[in-house]
Amino acid sequence: MNKFIRKSSSFIGNSIQQNGIYTKPTSNQLYNARHIFGFGEAVSKKKVYQRKELVGYSMQQMYDVVADVDNYKLFVPYCKKSTVYNRKENSAQAQLVVGFPPLYERYTSNLTLQPxxxxxxxxxxxxxxxxxxxxWGFSAGLKDVPDSCVIDFRVxxxxxxALHSHLSHLFFDxxxxxxxxxFVRExxxxxxxxxxxxxxxSLQRS
Structure with missing residues (x-):
């Protein structure tokens, strides 16, 4: 008679509901569930992004925009707060609050500055x-266009x-x-x- 019963199952906590009956999931079922939702060992918690682009602004202009960390909150998406302190000739520190929906992070950033x-x-x-x-790296652009440069941006x-890493894969790029x-719009x-x-x-990500 069991062969005529339509089988359906779902995970609830550490058990499986199958035809109304809770049973302990097999190791294979757990493996599949973890990888469907991105919680398996294969999920990397590290992200790397690198992009090189030629733009129509000088090295100094782009440097000044990126170095203006105090005003990130005014023009950088998802930056909720930015305050620079401990300013020195080639370094500074900044307190930032950045939102990556549905995640928000408050952190201290140590800045190295080489204009x-x-x-x-x-x-x-x-x-x-x-x-x-x-x-952020800035190098000379086209020889016949002084107000141009190559931006080398890496994150x-x-x-x-691992959960946060999995969520980031959905929207990180x-x-x-x-x-x-x-920064270019600014x-x-x-x-x-x-x-x-x-x-x-060029564009590389992993």
Missing amino acids: PHLIKSECFDGRLFNYLQNY TFEFKS AIVQQMEMA AERRYGSAKIKPLLL
């Missing part, structure tokens, strides 16, 4: 991250939780691209239209 070539920020005290590193971070483009607001159209040179 107009490099800005690096490193965070090791986050609640959600083991570490978070942002790198590397590792979540403490889109958010990082939005954040990067926000350059346009400050300095006017770009001298050339942006050109993507």
Whole structure:
């Protein structure tokens, strides 16, 4: 008679409801559930994103926009708060609150400043991250267009939780691209239209 009963099952807690009866899931069923929802051992907690782009603004102009951390809250998506302190000639610290829906993180960023070539920020005290590193490199653009440069933008971070890492896979690329483009739009607001159209040179992510 059992062969005529339609089988249906669902996970509830550490048990499976199958035809109205709760039973202990098999190891194979647990494995499948973990990987469907991204909780298996195969999920990497580390994310790396690197993008190189030619833009129609000078190295100094783009450097000044990215170095203006105090005003990130005004033009960087998902940045809710940004305050710079301990300013020195080539370094500073910043307190930031950043929202990556549905996650929000408050952290201290250690800044390395080498105008107009490099800005690096490193965070090791986050609640959600083991570490978070942002790198902005600026190099000369086209020889016949002085107000152009190549932006080398890199983000590397590792979540403490595999769950948060899985959630980030759903929206990470889109958010990082939005954040990067926000700096170019801010350059346009400050300095006017770009001298050339942006050109993507390379894109790597893992």
